[in-house]
Amino acid sequence: MVNRNCIIRLSRYKNALFRLKALGFMKVFSDNLADAVGVTAAQVRKDFSLFGVTGNKKGGYLVDSLIERLNIILGKDSVNNVIIIGAGNIGTALMKYKGFEKEGIKIIACFDIDPIKFSKKADIPVLPLENIKDFIKNNEVKIGIIAVPDIAAQNVLDILAVSGVKGVLNFAPIRLKGPDDCIINNVNLEHELENVIYFVNTQEKTKQ
Amino acid sequence: MVNRNCIIRLSRYKNALFRLKALGFMKVFSDNLADAVGVTAAQVRKDFSLFGVTGNKKGGYLVDSLIERLNIILGKDSVNNVIIIGAGNIGTALMKYKGFEKEGIKIIACFDIDPIKFSKKADIPVLPLENIKDFIKNNEVKIGIIAVPDIAAQNVLDILAVSGVKGVLNFAPIRLKGPDDCIINNVNLEHELENVIYFVNTQEKTKQ
DNA sequence: ATTTTTTAGTGAAAAAAATCACAAAAATAC
DNA sequence: GTATTTTTGTGATTTTTTTCACTAAAAAAT
8 A cells, every 4th residue: 555645746746747748848757757846756766666657768758648647546537526514714715726626626515504605506506514415425425525613523524424425635623533444634724834833943943 | 853744743732632631631641642643652652752741650641731842842832923925715714714823823914916805904914915025024924824826836935035934834736946944835735635536546446 | 568550761673665776778879 | 780878667775754562660559
């Protein structure tokens, strides 16, 4: 089983490839990618070799086919319907966020408990949470984004897991416990910022 | 120099400690924390030992003093003034987000180029980007959050770095290059979600 | 007072991840 | 046609991170 960090790097390579393609590159070498992503060339090649992704000696990798290959590995060749739970600050921002669409990730609905938030006719409808179970089953939703307050998050996860969701991106600042076959990734904005603060402070101290 | 993951774990321990405290715990054992955070008890103790954080044999750790200790390590004992650049979806959500305040992180201003976004009298003012350099210097801002489109991000980073910002949390989906004494942490929402998708797909395949 | 139990702290060991370094292949140069 | 250059692919090595396992201390029980 491959490492989370390795998969994140694959996403980054893909990202870099799109930019290199936009710049007119038809082929790239491992050190171009390494440079674009901030890793070593050996790391790039090692990552690729784990998935049997091959290039051409002295010829590097063809940008288009490498993108295609990475998309298949990352599961982007099929449609990924995603729902958001929580139409607060974060949930709303994610609904409006254009980045997902660009990457072929489709947010198909949002759910909330507050009737004021409902907008059933919108492009991405905001629906009552009580309908979520049926919605997940009818639409075969496999991925959910939890953007509710921490106090509600575990309950939401339980509903998602029971309804058949297999992967969750959790923005609530709390560790959620779900069944083994449901992957949970956490994005904790406080911790990310705290991390920056720590390293800034540490650097300042060591300088003196 | 300690590891980024280790520091993230410290943040998680602190987080868990607050919750345990709210539940009435006065002291905790390494395995309580381990359980709350999803690591092993040995990992907890090892992390602490790296920073000289000690408890009591058979007595565990006192919740209050452990929180205090972690806050000092994480640099939360002094004020952390932070600015956001970009008053779009993400930037606005972050401005409204209550999580930072709870953690003693103060968002003191936001900057944008679009005059429609300006609101100089608001609680967290949205100011013209052209004023950012002076603002950073006058307020001794050390930390910034980049929430502008990828195309503008490198330019914003350059301005921040020149003005004296030492740490950046970057939401733009692009790798930024800054001076060595400026720490850059990236939050790439697409990649986080892509990661979930990958592991969901992988799990489904291995089951068959 | 002594024994038992529990849990921290930490070197040693194991596992995981990253880097090195080099053979082999392909393109180019001569 | 041969030599040279460049770059991949990967086994071996190194480094990093995590886990193990045991000592020692403190509390509780006898």
